[in-house]
Amino acid sequence: MSKIVKEIIKYLVIVSMAVGISGCGKKSSEDKNVITNSGSDTMVNLAQMWAEEYQKIKPGVSVEVGGGGSGVGIRDLMQGIVQIANASRDMKDSEKAQAKQNTGKEPLEWIVGYDAVAVYVNKNNPVESLTLAQLAQIYAEGGITDKWSQLDIDITSKGSSDEIVRISRQNSSGTYFYFREHVLNNKDYKSGSRDMSGSKDVVELVGKTMGAIGYSGMGYDTEAVKFVKIAKTEGQTAYEPSIENVATGNYPLARSLLMYTLGQPEGEVKEYIDWILSPAGQEIVEKSGYIPVQSGQKK
Amino acid sequence: MIKKSRIQKDLAQGKGGVTRESQPESSGKLSQFFGKLKRLFHSMSERTIVSLIYLCGVSAIIFVFGIFFFVFREGEPFLKDHLDFKSFFMSPDWYPTSVSNKRYGILALLAGTGSVTILAMLVAVPFSLASAVFIAKFCGKKLQETLKVMIELLAAIPSVVWGFIGLMVLNPLIVKLTGASIGLNILNAGIVVGLMSVPIIVSIAEDAMRAVPDTYLEAAEALGATRWQTIRKVIFPAAKNGLLAAVLLGVGRAVGETMAVLMCTGHSVNIPFDSKAPFFHILDSVRTLTATIASELGEAPRLGALPDGTYPEEALHYQALFMIGIVLFAITFVINLVADITVKGIRKK
Amino acid sequence: MTGTNKKQATANPFAPSELTRKKMKNQKIAAVIFGLMTLLILIPLVLLIGDIFIKALPSLTWDFLTDVPRNGMRAGGIWSALIGTVYLVVFSLLVAAPVGVMAGIYLNEYAKDNWFNRIISLAVVNLAGVPSIVHALFGVGAFVIFAGFGKSILAASLTIAIMTLPVIIVATKEALSAVPIPFRVACWNLGASRWQTIRTIVLPNSLGGILTGIILEVCRAAGETAPIMFTGAVFFKFVERGDLLPYSPTEQCMALSYHLHTISTQVPGVPESMLYGTAAVLLGFILMFNSVAIIVRMRVRNRKRW
Numbered sequence: 039m040s041k042i043v044k045e046i047i048k049y050l051v052i053v054s055m056a057v058g059i060s061g062c063g064k065k066s067s068e069d070k071n072v073i074t075n076s077g078s079d080t081m082v083n084l085a086q087m088w089a090e091e092y093q094k095i096k097p098g099v100s101v102e103v104g105g106g107g108s109g110v111g112i113r114d115l116m117q118g119i120v121q122i123a124n125a126s127r128d129m130k131d132s133e134k135a136q137a138k139q140n141t142g143k144e145p146l147e148w149i150v151g152y153d154a155v156a157v158y159v160n161k162n163n164p165v166e167s168l169t170l171a172q173l174a175q176i177y178a179e180g181g182i183t184d185k186w187s188q189l190d191i192d193i194t195s196k197g198s199s200d201e202i203v204r205i206s207r208q209n210s211s212g213t214y215f216y217f218r219e220h221v222l223n224n225k226d227y228k229s230g231s232r233d234m235s236g237s238k239d240v241v242e243l244v245g246k247t248m249g250a251i252g253y254s255g256m257g258y259d260t261e262a263v264k265f266v267k268i269a270k271t272e273g274q275t276a277y278e279p280s281i282e283n284v285a286t287g288n289y290p291l292a293r294s295l296l297m298y299t300l301g302q303p304e305g306e307v308k309e310y311i312d313w314i315l316s317p318a319g320q321e322i323v324e325k326s327g328y329i330p331v332q333s334g335q336k337k
Numbered sequence: 338m339i340k341k342s343r344i345q346k347d348l349a350q351g352k353g354g355v356t357r358e359s360q361p362e363s364s365g366k367l368s369q370f371f372g373k374l375k376r377l378f379h380s381m382s383e384r385t386i387v388s389l390i391y392l393c394g395v396s397a398i399i400f401v402f403g404i405f406f407f408v409f410r411e412g413e414p415f416l417k418d419h420l421d422f423k424s425f426f427m428s429p430d431w432y433p434t435s436v437s438n439k440r441y442g443i444l445a446l447l448a449g450t451g452s453v454t455i456l457a458m459l460v461a462v463p464f465s466l467a468s469a470v471f472i473a474k475f476c477g478k479k480l481q482e483t484l485k486v487m488i489e490l491l492a493a494i495p496s497v498v499w500g501f502i503g504l505m506v507l508n509p510l511i512v513k514l515t516g517a518s519i520g521l522n523i524l525n526a527g528i529v530v531g532l533m534s535v536p537i538i539v540s541i542a543e544d545a546m547r548a549v550p551d552t553y554l555e556a557a558e559a560l561g562a563t564r565w566q567t568i569r570k571v572i573f574p575a576a577k578n579g580l581l582a583a584v585l586l587g588v589g590r591a592v593g594e595t596m597a598v599l600m601c602t603g604h605s606v607n608i609p610f611d612s613k614a615p616f617f618h619i620l621d622s623v624r625t626l627t628a629t630i631a632s633e634l635g636e637a638p639r640l641g642a643l644p645d646g647t648y649p650e651e652a653l654h655y656q657a658l659f660m661i662g663i664v665l666f667a668i669t670f671v672i673n674l675v676a677d678i679t680v681k682g683i684r685k686k
Numbered sequence: 687m688t689g690t691n692k693k694q695a696t697a698n699p700f701a702p703s704e705l706t707r708k709k710m711k712n713q714k715i716a717a718v719i720f721g722l723m724t725l726l727i728l729i730p731l732v733l734l735i736g737d738i739f740i741k742a743l744p745s746l747t748w749d750f751l752t753d754v755p756r757n758g759m760r761a762g763g764i765w766s767a768l769i770g771t772v773y774l775v776v777f778s779l780l781v782a783a784p785v786g787v788m789a790g791i792y793l794n795e796y797a798k799d800n801w802f803n804r805i806i807s808l809a810v811v812n813l814a815g816v817p818s819i820v821h822a823l824f825g826v827g828a829f830v831i832f833a834g835f836g837k838s839i840l841a842a843s844l845t846i847a848i849m850t851l852p853v854i855i856v857a858t859k860e861a862l863s864a865v866p867i868p869f870r871v872a873c874w875n876l877g878a879s880r881w882q883t884i885r886t887i888v889l890p891n892s893l894g895g896i897l898t899g900i901i902l903e904v905c906r907a908a909g910e911t912a913p914i915m916f917t918g919a920v921f922f923k924f925v926e927r928g929d930l931l932p933y934s935p936t937e938q939c940m941a942l943s944y945h946l947h948t949i950s951t952q953v954p955g956v957p958e959s960m961l962y963g964t965a966a967v968l969l970g971f972i973l974m975f976n977s978v979a980i981i982v983r984m985r986v987r988n989r990k991r992w
Contacts, residue, residue: 072937076921083953086922087758093924102938103922105952109434109636117639119836132651203518208604209434210636224436229429229445230607232519232622235599235632236952246512247519258954326758383881387796390881393785394792397855398809400848404816407827467723475717486980487728493976494735494969495909496818497943501950501965502734535727561706565713586815593817595912600951627819634823634916639831662823666816673815677808 071306076104077111077124078212080153080237080255081295084326085124088314091322095313099306105236108212115298116140121307123298126153126212126255127219143301150314151295152329154279155216156256157266158244162198163251165191167267167276170221170290176202176251177231178222186249198248204231205240205252213237216293217253256280257327281329295328408666411639412659414648415441425660431606433633433654441657443664448608449623453598454591456527456619457534461591462584465538469583472539473546474568492536500600503529507601517620521603524619529597534587541586545579545680546572578679585676589669595627604628626665630658738966745963754927759949760956764964766925769932770839770939774914775907777843777935778850782907783900786851790858790896795884814852818912821849825917840935842918849913850903857902861895862888894986901979905972911943919944921952942968 075085082105089101104110104120111123116137129137129145137145157173159165165186172189175181185200186193194200206227207214218224234240240252245262256279259265267276270290283289303311313319320330428442472484507528508520515524549572557567573580603622610617637655648656702710753763793810797803825845835841865888873883889896911919920938933939946964949956 074938079952082921083758089922089924090756090758100924102920104938105921105948106635113636113639132649136649136651199518201518208632210633215434218436226432226435226438229431230605232521232603232605233624233632234604234951238954239951241954243519243521246509249518260954383879387881390788390792390796393788394797394806396785396789397813397851398806400851401809401813401816403828404813404820404824404848407832408820408823411823411827464723464727467720468727471717471720471724475720484724484728487731489980490973490976491728491731493905493909493972495911495943495972497909497911497947498738498965498969501946501961502738504950505961506734506737532727532731563709563713565716566709568716589815593815593820595817595819596947600947627817630819630823631912631915634826659823659827662820666820669815669817669820670812673812674808677811 071099073099073101073122073307073310074104074120075101075111075122075124076106076114076120078108078126078295079105079207079235080108080126080211080213080257081124081151084151084257084295084323084328087322087326088319091318092310092313096309099310101310107208107210108215109210112298115145115300118300121299121303122311125296125298126293127215128296129298137300141300145298145300146302148297148299148311148315149294149331150297150311151320151323151331152284153293153295154256154284154289154329155213155220155253155291155293156259156279157268157291158241158252158254158259158263159266160244160248160250161262161264162196162248163191163193163264164196165189165266167269169269169272169274169276171271173221173268174223174225177204177206177217177227178225179228180225181228193249196248201249203247203250204228205243205247205250206231206233207237207240207253208233208235213254216291220291255328259327284329295323405666408659408662412656412663415653415656415660416663418648429606429608431629433637433657439650439653441653443626443629443661445606445608446624446626446629446661448610449602450592450625450627452523452609452617452619452623453526453530453602453625454588456523457530457591458584458588460528460531461534461538461587465535465583465587466542466580468535469539469542469546470568473543474564474572488536488539491532494533496533496594496596497600499529499533499597503597503601511620515620519603519622521601522620522622523602523609525603526598526601526623526625527619529601530591530594533594533597534590537590538583538587541583542576542580545576545583548579549575582676582679585672585679589672589676592672593627593665593669595631598625599628599631602628604632626661630661630665634658735969738962738969742959742962742966744959745957746966750960750963751967752927754925755922758955759922759953760960764942764945764967765927766923766932767940767942767945767964768967769925769930770919771908771942773839773933773939774843774846774918774941775904777839778846778907779900779903781844781847782850782854782903785847786854786899786903787858787896789851790855790862791884791889793855794859794862795880795888810852810855813848814856816849818849818910821845822913822916824848825913830917835936837916837918837920837938838936839918839933839939842914842939842941845913845917846907846910849910850906853903853906854896854899857899858892858896861892861899864895865891894982894989898979898983898986901975901982905975905979908975909943909968909972911941911947914941914944921948 075089082103085103089103092099092101104114108125108127111120111125112129112133114120115123116133118141123145129147134145137143157168168189172183175183183189184202186202187200207217218227232243234243237254237258240254241258241260241263244250244252245260251266256265265278267278268290269276275288277283277288277290279289279291284292297311297314299307299311302308315331323330424440424442426442426447427444428440429445429448430440430442431445432438432440468484468488472481476484503525504521507525511517511520511522511525517524553571553575554567557571562570602624604624605622606624607621609619609621609623633654637658639652639655750763751768752765754765755767756762789810793803793806797806822845825841829835829841829844830837833841835844869887869891870883873887878886918938919941921940923938923940925932925940942964946961946968949964950961
């Protein structure tokens with residue numbers, strides 16, 4: 039048996055060396071271009087659809103899409119590891135300065151779409167609308183609302199416990215940042231929320247849990263959940279997240295979907311971003327459940 | 338190591354084993370020259386190979402130290418400048434990305450790791466020890482082989498698949514059976530991690546029981562003990578070091594598990610122990626040390642030091658995560674060390 | 687000692703006494719309880735695995751394996767992830783196998799029984815016990831940053847190699863120690879050096895065990911997620927359908943284990959059978975390889991010529 043085994047091992051070694059050498063060879067004879075792209079989880083599926091479609095138009099260009107959260111993309115951009123960072127929040131000034139320091143280039147911002155951060159509840163939950171202040175009381179540290187009965191919502195009769203099950207995101211998420219800035223006014227989140235890693239998890243969990251509340255991109259809507267209408271303050275009209283409400287500015291939690299590049303993009307990267315901003319790219323934005331732009335670069 | 342006698346050592350030293358006597362009769366200066374060259378080549382290549390072997394042998398130490406070194410290197414600034422033992426280990430507030438008030442307390446994370454590990458051991462230990470006893474003592478040869486193969490296949494299941502199972506299968510099951518508000522909690526992760534630890538505990542416990550000297554067993558049988566009595570009164574006490582080591586290694590596995598807990602615990606900064614009954618809320622969601630690193634590492638930027646030697650505040654998150662890595666490494670190192678010493682203890686007997 | 691009828695008990699001097707019968711009953715009860723507990727772990731396992739494969743059945747087609755993810759990864763197949771995992775496993779094997787085998791040779795053949803070598807054995811055990819996320823941290827610190835490989839297949843496979851090193855070392859050590867000492871002594875008596883002995887007699891006889899270790903390494907390498915998450919695995923990357931050599935070592939790649947994680951937690955609307963299908967493919971390959979390792983081990987044991 040050892041003879042046969044020896045033969046097999048020799049064969050495997052040769053094959054793997056061949057793979058290794060050809061792999062190295064490929065690097066030097068590079069006629070394939072790679073665009074690296076990472077960041078926002080809200081945008082990751084959108085970015086993946088773009089990459090897939092772009093492949094059909096330009097087969098010589100390969101787009102690598104990574105997720106991890108807006109924080110990851112921005113961090114990668116700051117260290118020069120990616121060419122395009124997807125972000126569902128703005129880059130902080132300190133981050134822009136750090137990027138300039140590390141790579142010598144100033145990050146440029148491109149608005150590639152709009153999104154509304156929707157507040158989801160289970161479709162069996164009787165609640166219809168909430169104000170931003172009420173949301174803050176539920177989610178923020180020091181907020182006093184822990185039970186649905188405190189909001190005059192009777193959920194126990196439907197068979198769920200009275201506890202408000204808060205679903206949130208992990209702190210690498212741009213959605214997390216956005217919600218904290220615009221709803222919690224930069225106060226910290228109350229401990230004890232379930233911090234999910236992706237936009238999809240949040241909605242799925244809310245769909246399975248009657249007493250749950252969660253926030254996520256409006257494109258992640260499913261049959262098992264419903265939107266909560268949001269009012270800016272007590273007494274004002276509460277609006278649902280939709281394309282018109284975002285366009286008219288009525289929905290309070292609308293945000294831009296951003297892509298950051300290091301300096302002015304050139305060559306393949308420039309063509310890719312131009313394509314994303316073109317009607318073809320924007321059609322994909324709409325298909326994915328987000329809101330397309332009309333204009334391009336914002337300074 | 339296998340000892341050689343001095344004579345053999347002398348014979349083999351520096352010659353590469355191709356001695357003159359073993360060569361066929363060669364004539365002429367040229368073939369003698371080539372003969373010398375061949376012997377030189379053999380001895381040189383042997384020396385290089387042997388040094389390579391020595392190098393690889395030491396590699397394990399190099400890597401373990403390397404791991405400690407690199408993890409320490411990235412987390413060291415946090416340790417030096419910002420570590421306040423009390424607030425790091427005793428505070429449950431983990432807010433590394435806060436805009437207003439950054440806090441780095443890992444108490445809730447330690448509670449998370451601890452609670453999942455405790456539940457996992459409660460699930461795993463009784464069943465693993467029972468299986469080990471059953472396989473070692475109560476089985477026929479064929480059944481033994483089958484069960485051992487099944488346990489080995491259990492060990493092969495990757496942790497992401499376990500996480501998948503917890504997420505897709507156990508989640509709705511727990512909600513249905515216990516009426517919990519959410520099926521991703523300590524119970525879910527505890528069962529999954531427990532099942533993952535079973536193979537390690539079973540195999541080491543089995544080895545420990547097998548290591549009990551036959552003379553003990555023969556003596557017991559001569560005194561008229563049944564198998565069960567032998568197990569209870571002779572094997573368990575004799576093998577208790579090995580059994581303890583098995584459980585410790587299971588604990589080490591549970592503490593270090595990442596992907597399965599990432600997907601099954603509900604990932605919530607929360608201490609599940611409090612004064613309300615039932616005191617240990619296994620239906621609560623928690624977050625473990627490992628899952629925290631896995632979910633936040635991608636986002637924390639690695640920033641260089643400022644000209645004055647201090648680090649900007651944003652850099653602390655990255656370093657704090659590596660600090661957690663140091664804590665994890667220390668915990669598992671200690672557990673492995675203790676287990677190793679206990680096992681050595683029984684071998685010496 | 688079989689139990690006999692009570693009527694005959696008084697006549698038969700070898701009949702078991704009251705105490706003995708009670709002990710036998712206790713033993714039977716204990717055996718049954720322990721057997722049930724063993725079953726209690728193994729049966730859910732079989733059910734769970736069966737559940738995965740059954741739910742995966744609609745998706746398990748040749749197309750699924752060779753096609754790339756399409757339509758936002760909600761349709762199509764898993765080829766890019768599959769070939770990525772193959773890349774990672776092969777590269778990590780190229781590093782881990784030689785180093786591991788030689789380390790095993792050192793530990794069993796050359797190491798004297800002093801404190802230094804005991805520390806080495808301790809280090810091997812500890813390397814095996816390090817949490818996978820700490821390996822990831824090490825991979826980031828050492829390969830991505832310090833060595834400057836960046837996030838790449840290279841960094842990821844080196845991280846996996848170090849993680850799986852103990853498996854090969856231990857397997858090699860056991861295989862070598864199974865070769866009886868008289869074999870070696872015979873060689874020394876003929877004047878062979880230690881390395882010659884190893885090369886010609888000991889290694890060939892332990893190849894089976896070493897192969898087992900290598901196959902087990904492959905299993906572990908294919909299943910790991912945490913170490914590659916930060917060192918080289920990526921959410922999506924386009925690859926030609928059925929392309930056998932799509933990646934270069936300095937690029938990132940998709941990996942089956944990481945792919946399973948992302949489609950379970952981050953991609954909405956993936957049909958359930960695809961989720962289960964991906965899990966089934968990963969699990970299936972690993973279980974298959976592991977079974978091969980077990981069979982090799984059994985064959986080796988049966989064919990031992992001593």
